[in-house]
Amino acid sequence: MNETVAGPKGLPLSGNILAFRRDTLQFIRDAAKEYGDVAHFRFGPKRHIYMLNNPDQIKEVLVTKQAHFRKAKGLQVARAVVGDGILTSEGKKHMRQRRLMQPAFHRDRIAGYGDVMVRQGVELMSEWKDGEVLDIHHDMMKVTLAIITETMFGKTVKEGSDKIAHAIDVGLKYVSSKATSFIDIPLSVPTRSNREFIESSEVLDKTIYALIEERRKSGESGHTDLLAMLLAARDEDDGQGMTDEQVRDEVMTIFVAGHETTANTMSWIFYLLATHPEAEQKLHDELKAVLDGRLPTVEDLPKLSYANLIVQETLRLYPAAWVINREVVEEVEIGGHTYEPGDTLMMSQYVMHRMEKYYDDPDAFRPERFEGDLLKRIPAYAYFPFGGGPRVCIGNNFALMEAALLLATIAQQYKLRLAEPEKQVEPEPLVTLRPKNGLMMRLEKRGS
Template sequence: MMMSQIVSNTKPKPQLSKETFVGGSLKAFREDPLLFMNELYRKHGDYARFRLGPQKFYAIFNPDMLKEVMITKADAFSKAGTFDEIKRLTGEGLVTSDGAHHDRQRRIMQPKFTRGHIQKYAGQMGQSTRSLIAGWNDGQQRDLTHDLFTITFDIMTRTLFSYEAGTRLEQIEKAFDSISRIATEKIRTLIRLPLLIPTKQNREYTAALCSLDDIVFGIIADRRAMGGEERQDLLSVLMEAVDESDQTGMTDRQLRDELLTMFLAGHETTAHTLAWAFDFLMRRPDVEEKLVEEWSRVLGGELPTADHFNDLVYTQNVIWETLRMRPAGYLTGRTAIQDTSLGNLPIRRGEALMISPYPLHMHPGYFDEPETFRPERFENDYVKTLPIMAYFPFGAGPRSCIGNHFAMLEMVIILAAIGQTFRLRPTPNHLPAVPEALLTLTPKGGIRVTVERR
């Protein structure tokens, strides 16, 4: 059934800029994409038509129509055009490829990302967190966003290719820094200067890409030269993985694309979600108290592992609630590759769609008092009582997040490992962080905290 009821789901907020003849809604979109999408939902209901410069889009909000886009009619859509800014980095990796190539890569990789398979990385997740917080002192002020980035970066480099700290690690970090900063800047301005134009920024971007290519191809070559030596990291797992249909594996280029894709998709998303989780907790002593009780009962001071995961129920719900209010993957897109329809809406080949979970996650029809952080709402499989696309922080269907189990395990372990040892307090005059919609949903200006040993 179509839900055409229109409900206001935002508190009064600053007005967005009006549409203009030349730019369409570009100005409003750039100012605040989340508010922009929410306003479209409030005004138009199931779907809305809008324009960013010359490009026209449909924003889809109705869960049944979303289910068609993402699941039942997924074959009628491609992701081409959605993440073009990062395609030079991720090539034909899972996020940015399409069609038969994507299907094959997904078929090869999916079995390696099941809950069972990724458990072997839990030890590394705990250790990376423990080493970072070993350097924290009672009463010290810390840049929390930066610290969480350091942890998820360390986890990614070690679980992907068993990387030990060293010069090449610093090079990777530097190259990634440049790439995320420049890609973010491009997204922020939505001005796409082709990379062939040698501006200073484009030269830096190209240099960073070359440096990453050197490093990653070097790692792959070293590993091939080592022959059959048993390793547990994802690189080894992917090198050995084959497509069941023809028993062929991945080329070096495909491995490179998938490694960099994992890196990009898996490091900032988890760091930012955790930063948001702590931002909520610092202002909600009641939630923190329940967490501390759970950690002391389940962990008793031990470092969290995969064996504790199922018992850390409230911790998981804190993450689910954080992903509801601050979905790191806040916006994606699709382009129709054939004529099709969504509900009664005809969609022609070539038409572009924008999809955001945020307006649905903040809809009072699905989530009571949506502005309130309340992890308890996820108890008793609440999400299963909702339409399938009312809550989708990890997407859905054949293009859903392949790293969802990895991400949940990692975030639960990091949150519990830090939280059972330190109490985080906002630094004086630090207001709740404001979301900035960049590559992922970012706490604007970062989050500074005071850490107190428990």
């Protein structure tokens, strides 16, 4: 523990955990305002968390001094879902897997995924009817799951996609409740949440092992997707391929990391457009000028500048990854404070992205703020929706492209309106930042 860092007073045994859990986003924003560059929290008797609110210090943790850290408890708990894949592994293993998977996310490669993204958007809308009210968050999860499955694993999941999405949901909820709890109930104790978690893991395992087996059996060599890369990979030292379990961990990681984040971003985009008609009108004008009714392609993206600004601004206000945690493994000095092995450093995009110091009227949705040189004027880690350093999001370009293309595809045909405008839509900070209880919206066909 570092005695020199101040923070909100907690309860004797549980420390700050109850206040943190009660209203996490408000709690961390208030702490940043009150304590400045760094605030100390205690979760339970022994866990010390230091929240860094200074972009240069965040850069030190993620980039310059990253070797002193590993991913923190939350992600270690995530191993229960995603195993030891690229998101959760450390050191040499992480570097090897990252090198292996990187080509699947190369700019040139992902450009080829654009038509899948647009087509899946069109397919989703083929099920929509003018005037219908639905949970748009559910539909965004469905479409992003379909996109990640088709682009990465060469497969479409029509039947069973709801089951998979539900199983991932249960898994993520389990992980986030474990990550902020200081009582460890082993998985072998048959509590309701443990049973649900085990069941959902079985659903996911079954789906993924079937995918792997099918591809191994078919012996087809024509595939160039991520699954093909994983199955063809050979270790540099011993020439061994990956076991089914290793491939399963990577596939599961991409399933989980690669769809819910983008789905959240899409939900927030539609929420913000519904509540900011002037921004929506500007988008419609741009879509008319650039596309004039035809479907968008990757080549159109540079011209869809307002659509891109909307994505950027949405990731500022509602960053799907709202926090990054790291655990100290080797004593390290940051901003004049020394942290010891076992300490957790917390860095929140939600907090940093809403700081008055860097953004005028920080809570306002103003896509135009990113026009010009804002990102050059503010420190690098005052805006970091995709993290940074060697563990920066591998899917960042994929996600930006997917969000802009889905937005252009859907907004050309539909306006989405809040079904219950008087009801407050609240962000829920689980593993990702999602609209609490979904997002009920009414579909309005444009031009009708």
